[in-house]
Amino acid sequence: MPALPPLPLPPALPGKPPRSRRPGPARAPARPRARARRAGRALALAGLCTALTTALTACGAGLEEQAPGGKGGLVVGSAGFTESQIVAELYAGVLSKAGFRASVKKVKNRELYEPELEKGRIDVVPEYAATLAEFLNAKAHGPDADPVASPNADRTLQALRRLAEPRGLKVLEAGRAVDQNAFAVSRDYAAKHHLKTLTDLGKSKQRITVAAGDECETRPFCRPGLEKTYGIDVRGIDPKGVGTAQSKQAVKDGKDQLVLTTTTDATLDQFGLVLLEDDKRLQNADNIVPVVNAKDAGDAKVARALDRLTRVLTTEDLTELNRKVDRDRLKPHDVAEQYLSRKGLV
Known part of the structure; x- marks a missing residue:
């Protein structure tokens, strides 16, 4: 079909200059450019938000401390029985409150986790003073070595520290909680x-x-x-x-x-x-004590965090915590979290 001829422009009104009427297609190029400018501004704003978010995240991450040895979070070792698992969770809780990244690693028994503690693959363990003292005594002097532990907690701790320090281990303060x-x-x-x-x-x-x-x-x-x-x-x-x-x-x-x-x-x-009844006192007084890898967890801040718990925890508390896990079927992590909250430690 042939194109129709263009319509004539209307006459100009008197006293006013004629306005130029641009054909519709002439406006089209302006719209993509405007959209491009708006898209560019949106992208720039999104980039700024992303940068700010990344910076804030990095700042937040910096608030959570690494282990003193600089290797990252602290690993708390737990033996394969209820009480050890509960106390390990308690340790992790107070360490997290102090700003450390703390996690719990369950290991079957002392024969397996103690070498890991010496090597720094585990940083902290809840221990029993007399039992660990005799374990290290046998390691150093053979299975027939004269006993170094006794029912006296102070003497047992002194003996334990003498045996632990050459292995790169630091024995912290023991508290009132005793389990034999x-x-x-x-x-x-x-x-x-x-x-x-x-x-x-x-x-x-x-x-x-x-x-x-x-x-x-x-x-x-x-x-x-x-x-x-x-x-x-x-x-x-x-x-x-x-x-x-x-x-x-x-x-x-x-x-x-x-x-x-x-x-x-x-x-x-x-x-x-x-x-x-252990009427011949085969078992010595086994005060619960934190033992740490001296290089990776031996600084004062770690000790202060764990000491806050040690001063509060009692033998009666341990019995009740064990009951909640073994009888009431609660999880060690949940039981530990409730205890720390109740005692104002987190």
Whole structure:
């Protein structure tokens, strides 16, 4: 179809200069340019916001401290039983409150985590003064070394520090919380053989299997101590763990006769078990004490954070915390968090 001729412009009004009427297509180029300018401003603003966000994030990250050794966060070691897991979570909580990045690493037993502590792969562990002292004593002087631990907490800590320092370990202050190894039997077994003490068990001449960790075979306060100090006829070790539900159930069911647990075990009644008195004091006073890798966690700020907890924690607290995990089935992390909040430590 041929194009139509253009319409004529209207005449100008009198007294006013004629206005130029631009054809519609002439305005089109202005719109993309405007949109481009607006898009450019939006991109610039977004870039500025991103830069500011990154800077603020970096500033926030700087508020969380690295470990004193400069390697990053602090790793708190935990052995494979309830109480150790709870106290490790307590340590991580107070360290986090002090500004450190703290995490918990569960390791089966002392034979595995202590070398990791020396190497700096673990930075902090909750320990038991007398037990660790004898462990390091045997490492340094052999399994037949004269004992260095005793029921006296101060002397035991002094001995522990002498053994720990050459290994690059620092022993912090111990508190009032004490937990010792303990041995329990079922109520029925105790009644049948007239047992109240470990001496009674030795005199009964019963052959027994001990439900415990596999390290009980060589620990001086476990199988060797039961045999040497009390004359107990230990037939073998059933490696179900220290004070675990499986260990206690095995004794309740009669599969095993003796279970290695602790004096703060809060669930013995549930399994119908009773503690036998350590009447010859095979077990020494085991105050709970933080032990750290001196290079990576040996500065004063770490010690101050852990000391705040050490001064508050009691043996009764430990028993109650164990009960919440073992009986009430709460998680160690949650139990620790509630305790720290209740005591005003976080």
